[in-house]
Every structure is written in structure tokens, then in C-alpha cells.
């Protein structure tokens with residue numbers, strides 16, 4: 001396959017390397033790189049977006065101006081929300097309604113995939129044919145690729161877990177222990193399912209690789225940038241200090257406030273997200289956020 005990879009950060013370079021090792025012809029585009037976007041797109045059969053959320057709308061405009069080859073499969077890997085709470089694939093869908101669209105998401109820390117450690121992921125699309133083609137394209141003995149028809153659910157699992165991963169980093173920095181961490185991840189999953197099903201995703205998708213799988217990876221690895229942000233907050237550092245030293249993108253920082261605002265407007269309960277927001281905003285110290293979560297009204301687990 002001829003693959004154009006947009007975004008030469010951690011995930012873009014990793015997927016480009018994986019695809020090259022599988023004998024695809026790969027061209028990697030970045031805004032500072034030597035290749036023109038029009039040249040990279042010219043005969044691409046697959047266009048893989050590995051951009052941070054803040055770059056997606058601008059790059060879509062550039063792709064529209066450069067021209068997207070008819071029939072090219074768009075693959076979104078961005079795990080974020082825009083200011084209106086839309087995930088990245090919805091921006092691609094509105095700009096290119098006639099092109100097949102696939103979301104690739106799962107527990108895939110770039111550094112582990114790059115090191116050739118075994119991993120699995122999900123490719124989801126309204127077009128089973130497009131999902132199967134991308135499955136064939138990226139599958140290897142080290143990277144197992146599943147398909148799904150729930151494109152929204154697969155994407156939202158990857159987007160929403162970032163907020164819980166920030167909370168998990170805080171929990172570990174405070175030394176709250178394994179019981180607290182399990183409670184956080186489990187109630188985090190309940191919160192993700194509440195939001196995801198409100199937006200129309202299928203609940204069972206969140207128990208799969210792109211939901212629970214990615215939640216476990218991101219909440220338990222210091223390789224995760226979102227976890228690193230939370231760990232820094234738990235140590236009492238300010239967000240600006242943490243972000244100044246962070247290598248790469250932690251999408252959960254923006255996702256948390258966008259989600260909290262949205263949830264307030266539509267009256268959805270997102271207690272973990274609310275506390276993460278307060279911590280990110282420097283409104284309260286971690287121990288106060290913890291006390292707020294523990295002293296909520298007693299309720300049924302459902």
C-alpha cells in the first residue's frame with residue numbers, strides 16, 4: 001500500500017516505521033519536514049493522521065487545498081476533543097464525507113510498539129471493507145489488529161481514558177495504593193461509559209481493547225504523558241511547570257476541561273473529570289480533590 005502519514009511525532013514515526021517494516025511505501029509529512037503535503041498525498045491509498053488534536057482542523061484545511069486522492073482511506077489515530085467536544089474523526093468526516101474513514105485506537109504506547117513489544121489494537125469503521133483493508137495493512141506477528149463496527153465507541157475509549165490516566169498518576173504520586181487505583185480505574189470506566197453512551201457509542205465497546213485495554217495501559221505506565229502530568233500534579237508541581245518539561249502531547253489536559261464543561265451543560269455526572277479539572281486549574285490540592293471524591297453522596301454502584 002502507499003501510505004501518507006501526517007504528523008512526525010512519537011506516534012506518527014512509530015506507525016510509519018511499523019508500516020515500512022511491513023513493506024508498504026510510506027511517506028511521512030510534518031509541517032517542518034522536507035516533503036510538500038501535496039507530494040505526500042498525490043498517490044496515497046491510505047492517509048494516516050497522527051496529529052495532536054490542536055493541529056487537526058488546520059491540517060484538514062491544508063489537505064483539502066492540496067487534494068485528497070479519490071478513494072484514499074482516511075485513518076484517524078488522534079485521541080482528543082476539539083473545543084466543541086467533537087472527536088477528531090468527526091472533523092475529518094465533515095471535511096471529506098465521500099472518503100472511507102477508519103479509527104485506529106488501542107493500548108499502544110508508542111515506545112513499546114517501536115521497541116517491537118507485542119501489542120494489539122482496533123480498527124473501526126462504518127465500512128467493514130475499509131476496516132479490513134487497514135487491518136491487513138498493519139497486522140504483523142507483533143501487532144495484532146482487530147476490527148470493529150463501533151467507530152465512535154473505539155475513538156471515545158482512547159479519548160476519555162486520558163482524563164482518568166491523569167487521575168491515576170495523581171493517585172500513584174500520593175501513594176494511595178492498589179485498592180484506590182482499582183477503584184479509580186473501575187469508576188473511571190463507569191464515567192467513560194456514561195459519557196460514551198450519551199454520545200451514542202455502544203457500552204460493550206468500552207470493555208474492549210480500545211476502552212478498558214487502553215485505560216489499563218495508560219493508568220499503569222509512566223510512559224504515558226497523561227499519567228506523567230497527573231504524577232507531577234500529585235507531587236505538588238504546577239501544570240505550567242509540568243508541561244514545560246513534558247516530552248510530547250498530553251491530550252487529557254484539554255479533554256478534561258472540554259468534557260467537564262459539556263457534562264455540566266447537559267447534566268451528566270463526571271466526578272473524576274471534575275476533580276481532574278480542578279487539579280489542572282490549580283484550584284485545589286490533590287488531597288482535597290481526593291476527599292471530595294470519597295465524600296460524595298452514597299449511591300448504588302450502577
Ligand SMILES: NC(=O)C1=CN([C@@H]2O[C@H](COP(=O)(O)OP(=O)(O)OC[C@H]3O[C@@H](n4cnc5c(N)ncnc54)[C@H](O)[C@@H]3O)[C@@H](O)[C@H]2O)C=CC1
Nearest residue numbers: 008009010011012031050051052055078079109110248249
Ligand atoms: N504517543 C503515543 O503513544 C500515542 C499517541 N496517540 C495519539 O496520537 C496523537 C499524536 O500524539 P504523539 O505523536 O504522541 O504527539 P507528539 O507530541 O509526539 O507529536 C505531535 C506531532 O505533531 C506536530 N504538530 C504539532 N502541531 C502541528 C500543526 N499545527 N500542524 C502540523 N503538525 C503539527 C508536531 O510537530 C509533532 O511532530 C495524539 O492525539 C495522541 O493522543 C495515540 C496512540 C499512541
Ligand SMILES: O=C(CO)COP(=O)(O)O
Nearest residue numbers: 106107108109224225226
Ligand atoms: O494513548 C496512548 C497509549 O495507548 C498514549 O498515552 P499518552 O498519550 O498518555 O502517552
